Amino acid sequence: MASATLAGARHINWRTGGDTTSPLSVGVLVMSFFTLSSEIILIILEELDPLSLFHFCLVSRTIRTIVTDSNVSTTLRYHYELALCGMRDGPPGAYSPRTRLLSLLGHKRGWPTLSPSAEDKLCITPPTIMGVSGNYLFHASQSPLNNGFEWILHVYQLRSFRMAPKSRLPYYQHNVPFEIRKVTIDASEELMVLAQLFFPPQQNSAITVMLHIRNLYVCQDHSRAAQPRLSFQTDWWGDFPPGQRLSIEQIQICGSLVAVSIRLELETGEGTTELVVFNWCRGGSPVRTFTGDLLSFDFIDESRLIVASHPDDDESDDSTGTTWERRSDGLYVNEKGKRPPQITIQEIYRAHDHDFPGSRSYEFAEAWSGVSFVQLCPNHASNTPPLAGTLFHDDASCRLIAVLLEFQPHSVPSGCSRKIIVVFDQCKLPFVEERFGSVRWEDWQHHCMVLNLPDHADAVQLCGRRLTFFENLKDAAATAVESTNRVHVLDLNPWTANFLWSLSRTDPPWRWRDTLTALSTVFMHRGSRYVRTSTVDTINMTWMDTTEDSLVLYDEREGQCLIRILTFGKEVRSPSP
DSSP, X not given: OHHHHHHHHHHHHHHXXXXXXXXXXXXXXXXXXXXXXXXXXXXHHHHSOHHHHHHHHHHOHXXXXXXXXXXXXXXXXXXXXXXXXXXXXXXXXXXXXXXHHHHHHHHHHHTTTTOOSEEEEEEEOOOSEEEEETTEEEEEEEEEETTEEEEEEEEEEOOOTTSOOOSSOOEEEEEESSOOOEEEEEGGGTEEEEEEEEOOSSTTSEEEEEEEEEETTTOSBOTXXXXXXXXXXXXXXXXXXXXXXXXXXEEEEETTEEEEEEEEEOTTSOEEEEEEEEETTTOSSOSEEEEESEEEEEEEETTEEEEEEOOBSSTTOOTTOOOEEEETTEEEEOSOOBOOOEEEEEESSOOTTOSSOOEEEEEOOGGGTTEEEEEEEOBOSOOSOOOTTOOEEEOGGGOOEEEEEEEOGGGOOTTOOSEXXXXXXXXXXXXXXXXXXXXXXXXXXXXXXXXXEOTTEEEEEEETTEEEEEEEOTTSOOOTTSOSEEEEEEEOOGGGHHHHHHHHTSOOSSOOOGGGGGGXXXXXXXXXXXXXXXXXXXXXXXXXXXXXXEEEEEEEETTEEEEEEEEOSOOOOOOOO
């Protein structure tokens, strides 16, 4: 079959003078390539990396026909689909290219159609904290111990059909002698970091943030950590008066670095945030600290952070009359008197020829200065090496960055809904020569995609090039038989438009909504059809988390918390011994 297909390709090019879809279709080069033997052509194509092979297919219809025919070469089809889906091949292992391809095709179809291949359910007592990190679900709460209390941490490894199947969710339970405020996990290092706020008994001592560097599976000190406990003394001490509180907002890991943000909030809602970066392997003092109106952050890599903020017109002028209100993961401002929100690329380490690490800012539109909520949505796709046995994984170079903005009802700019999401590829941002330069919105907006979200959108999260959120419909016109929440998945991969368009013409398992046409089809954005939302109505839910393989839906009720874990993909069989 392969020889026949390639022979036909040679015949077509000999007769037409080249592949007419290619910009190189005129001249001897293309004709010479297609007059090579079938075996040589296949060898050349199989030597290309997936992205180069994909680009070759974009400029040659004949090559695309050869590559996408699984009967010609399963390896070629697999490499093509990897690039198409923004994935990379996993570590070498016992699984054949055909097995990897079937799993990838199942993953490719499961998410757009919101058709899970497995569903796990948990019913637990409402915990103090819970969430998802590094494809692990955790929850923790206090438990009586003798005359005091201890904390019990429960950790579940979520399913992934990109690895060998598991009959049940691996489960770990750890007893911890301190109050856990935040948890973050990096399975590639078998690392779990537990964040604690330590309030000293002496009123004249500073409150300290403690990061406990633990092994994920046994909760003992991590073997690679020079100091198993990292500490940072805040600028605050003593008991707080009523209305004031200190909280750990975020904690994230990137390679050898771990960053934590701590916020002091006053009774008026005003406050300040400290962002501290440690090297958890070396230990010692923080390698970088930031103080100011830093609302949310994410690692780009081990040398840079990206921070979303909403700066004042004059940081030293308190005459604007601004009032603040703190909600789940952002800071709300109730009055104007602010500059437009911005993102800032912060260098972590100092360059050899400079005294201070650089900082480059990108401002949003002036019309958005009255925004009431700013939140950077960290990308949950792993940027660490994949675990052994992983068939394929998200390509870190394809990761997107998203910033969620919400406007006051009376300050919604023309053409925007009350909630918008700004999505961009960090590597495509315009270069700033000055190490402390700033870029106006007019100079970088063409690198962004601005999407309007429903007013009741919540739990907006980003994983690779997939944006997810759920919509609370309790205040919308819904009948008694309809559920009160709707899950949305937006595919932001421009190369999958044709595949998504073909799915939208079939009878989907989700329900289309005429009122959400702009969010339920492949639609035009800057001349490209590539955004489409899958929607599905669900049972009541209070929150949602997203991983590379799963949606985790929470429903907190009186006395219990129901958790549904929907995993997408195609289960692979374990390789024969």
